Amino acid sequence: MMLEHPSAMGLWVRSELGGQSGMRYFRRIVVEEACLACHGAKDARPQFIKDGYPEDRAFDFEAGDLRGLYSVFVPD
Numbered sequence: 001m002m003l004e005h006p007s008a009m010g011l012w013v014r015s016e017l018g019g020q021s022g023m024r025y026f027r028r029i030v031v032e033e034a035c036l037a038c039h040g041a042k043d044a045r046p047q048f049i050k051d052g053y054p055e056d057r058a059f060d061f062e063a064g065d066l067r068g069l070y071s072v073f074v075p076d
């Protein structure tokens with residue numbers, strides 16, 4: 001849906017949840033330069049991340065990447 005609106009940071013869509021009508025709001029989670037401090041090159045991650053998250057796969061992000069979506073439902 002956000003892919004159809006590449007320039008939209010956020011989007012309201014009429015929706016339904018468990019039979020209740022309302023509006024759903026989507027917002028992009030975009031990678032910024034600041035994210036790369038912890039999500040950049042594997043070897044460049046801070047020590048506390050290497051120690052605390054041995055299974056970490058959230059590295060090698062690049063600024064501008066679309067990483068996910070926030071979604072909230074607001075009932076009418």
Ligand code: HEC
Binds near residue numbers: 032
């Ligand atoms: C200070 C370090 C730090 C910064 C800066 C940071 N993150 Fe994270 N991020 C983490 C840690 C630690 C986790 C893992 C949390 C957990 O698993 O409990 C995480 C997890 C994530 C995840 C989930 C990974 C997955 O697939 O499970 C995403 C997506 C994410 N971060 C995106 C971002 C974005 C986008 C930014 C910048 C807006 C950002 N992070 C900035 C430390 C950071």
